[in-house]
Structure formats: C-alpha cells, structure tokens
Amino acid sequence: MFGKANGVQVKTPEQIALMREAGRVVARALDTLRAAVRPGVSTLDLDAMAEKVIRDAGATPSFKGYHGFTGSICASVNEEVVHGIPRADRVLAEGDVVSIDCGAVLNGWHGDSAITVAVGEARPEDLRMMEVCEESMWRGIAELRPGRRLGDIGHAIDHYISSNGGYGNVREYGGHGIGTEMHMEPHVLNHGRRGKGLRxxxxxxxxxxPMATLGREDVVQLDDGWTVVTRDGKRAAHFEHSVAITAEGPLVLTARESDRDKISSMGFVQPDR
Incomplete structure (x- = not known):
C-alpha cells in the first residue's frame, strides 16, 4: 500500500527502491539509443532497439498502446518538441537533433526519462540550447526537498532558461507525478512563483x-494527434528525469552512469548503480 498527501501518491523507501529498478531499465534503454543515434538511422529503428532493451529486462514499454500511441519511445526531431511517433521514413540526417522520451514499467512501477541528442556534427546554437535545457532540469530537480513548493520547481526552470540566452520555455506541457501510473498528480509546470503551490x-x-526552443515558446499539435512542434519551426530540446523526494534530498530514479558526477556536484542522493 501507499499513502497520499494532498491527493499525491507518497511512496515508502521500499517502493522507491522498486521505482529505481524501473528507472534503471529506462536508463539502459536511453544509453543504448544515445550510442545508436547517427545519420541514416530511422526513429523506428530506435524504437525497436528501446523495446528490446526494455522487454529483455522483464519490463514493458510504458508508452506502447498508451491512449493508442504506437511507439515504445517518443522520438521528436528538430522542430518537433515532444510526442513524435517513431516512423520508418523519419530518417536522421547529419546536423539534426532528436529528443527521445522513454518509459518502462517493471513490477507495477514506472520510470520515465528523456534526452536530446545531436546527430553527427551539431550546430553550436543547438548544443547551447540543449545545455541550457538540461541544466534547467537539474535546477528544477534541486528544488525537490520536503517543505518546498511546486512553484519553486517551475520558477527555477523558467528563470534558468530565460536568463541564459533567452530561449523559449514551452508552457503547454510539463512534468508530472509518477509511480503506479506513468502520469499522475500533480502536474509540474515549467514556470511558477516561489513559495506557491503544493507543499x-x-x-x-x-x-x-523542461522543453526549450531556439525561438518562441508557442507550439502546435500536428494532425496525427500526437506530435507537438514549434509554431515558428525553430528547433527544440527536451530533457527529463524521474525523481524521488527523500529526507536527504532528491534521488534521481532514472539516473544514468554519465549523470553520477553531476548528481554528486549538486549534492543529491547518489543512486545505487
């Protein structure tokens, strides 16, 4: 059983440990995909690789079949922000950027994480946007401590994005609670006011x-009912981690080995390998 606080699922340390197991599966899948991204690979190729890693671990892709979604990952290229449907004819080219969102459920517990990866030689402006977006995620994660407020997370993300290059900060989409379901309360906005919102x-x-753009923050959903693109056609980046709030600080449940130094430098709880 699990408890609730203000309508939000609260996990025991044992349940958080189970979520870390699901998070490890997601981390392995994303590591596999990062290594596979190169010109000539289709987003459907990446989807098949991810599904194999997830199922080989005894887990199930969280996304596949979710409200009719056909992929095991979301693969969003260039101006696509989130929810891109993997396709055989969506072939990566030199200089593209691809955002890969991946989820897995293991023993009834979900993990969810996203990365943005450059394809081949990246444009400097894309790399900088990606760096700012990823760092804004870490700034938001740093606010996940008992007693702080939901608005503190959004404020930290928005302030970092807006003060480091003036990138667009997509507001229509954001983070969420996670646990026995992939999407749970609360909705976690990527903007907000300090000291406001859920404790x-x-x-x-x-x-x-967070989702950052090279241009304006405005987005629109395509006719496929899933893919969200920037209205001005400028490129976007998307990063995500699932995180548990502990008495000692944030515990990144979907941490990859490459995150260990960052987690240590920010003073977060170091996840087991």
Whole structure:
C-alpha cells in the first residue's frame, strides 16, 4: 500500500527502491539509443532497439498502446518538441537533433526519462540550447526537498532558461507525478512563483521535464494527434528525469552512469548503480 498527501501518491523507501529498478531499465534503454543515434538511422529503428532493451529486462514499454500511441519511445526531431511517433521514413540526417522520451514499467512501477541528442556534427546554437535545457532540469530537480513548493520547481526552470540566452520555455506541457501510473498528480509546470503551490513531502516522486526552443515558446499539435512542434519551426530540446523526494534530498530514479558526477556536484542522493 501507499499513502497520499494532498491527493499525491507518497511512496515508502521500499517502493522507491522498486521505482529505481524501473528507472534503471529506462536508463539502459536511453544509453543504448544515445550510442545508436547517427545519420541514416530511422526513429523506428530506435524504437525497436528501446523495446528490446526494455522487454529483455522483464519490463514493458510504458508508452506502447498508451491512449493508442504506437511507439515504445517518443522520438521528436528538430522542430518537433515532444510526442513524435517513431516512423520508418523519419530518417536522421547529419546536423539534426532528436529528443527521445522513454518509459518502462517493471513490477507495477514506472520510470520515465528523456534526452536530446545531436546527430553527427551539431550546430553550436543547438548544443547551447540543449545545455541550457538540461541544466534547467537539474535546477528544477534541486528544488525537490520536503517543505518546498511546486512553484519553486517551475520558477527555477523558467528563470534558468530565460536568463541564459533567452530561449523559449514551452508552457503547454510539463512534468508530472509518477509511480503506479506513468502520469499522475500533480502536474509540474515549467514556470511558477516561489513559495506557491503544493507543499512537497518525503516520498513524492515527480518527473521533471523542461522543453526549450531556439525561438518562441508557442507550439502546435500536428494532425496525427500526437506530435507537438514549434509554431515558428525553430528547433527544440527536451530533457527529463524521474525523481524521488527523500529526507536527504532528491534521488534521481532514472539516473544514468554519465549523470553520477553531476548528481554528486549538486549534492543529491547518489543512486545505487
């Protein structure tokens, strides 16, 4: 069983450990995909690789079949922000950027994480946008401590994005609670006011996922009912981690080995390998 605080699922340390197992599966899948991204690979190729890693671990892709979604990952290229449907004819080219969102459920518990990867030689402006977006995620994660407020997370993300190059900060989409379901309360905005909103308590688990753009923040959904693109056609980046709030600080449940130094430098709880 699990508790609730203000309508939000609260997990025990044992349940958080189970979520870390699901998070490890997602981390392995994303590591596999990062290594596979190159010109000539289709987003459907990446989808098949991810599904194999997830199922080989005894887990199930969270996304596949979710409200009719056909992929095991979301693969969003260039001006596509989120929810891109993997396709055989969506072939990566030199200089593209691809955002890959991946989820897995293991023993009834979900993990959810996203990365943006450059294809081949990246444009400097894309790399800088990606760096700012990823760092804004870490700034948001740093606010996941008992007693702080939901608005503190959004404020930290928005302030970092807006003060480091003036990138667009997509507002229509954001993070969410996670646990026995992939998307749970609360909705975690990527903007907000400090000291406002839901009070965070130990045992809450949230997915923190900023989306930054090279142009304006306005987005539109395509006719496929899923893919969200920038209205001005400028490129976008998307990063996400699932995180547990503990008495000692944030615990990144979907941490990859490459995150260990960052987690250490920010003073977060170091996840087991």
């Amino acid at each position: 965070l308590v130990e045992g809450m688990c949230l997915a923190i996922e």
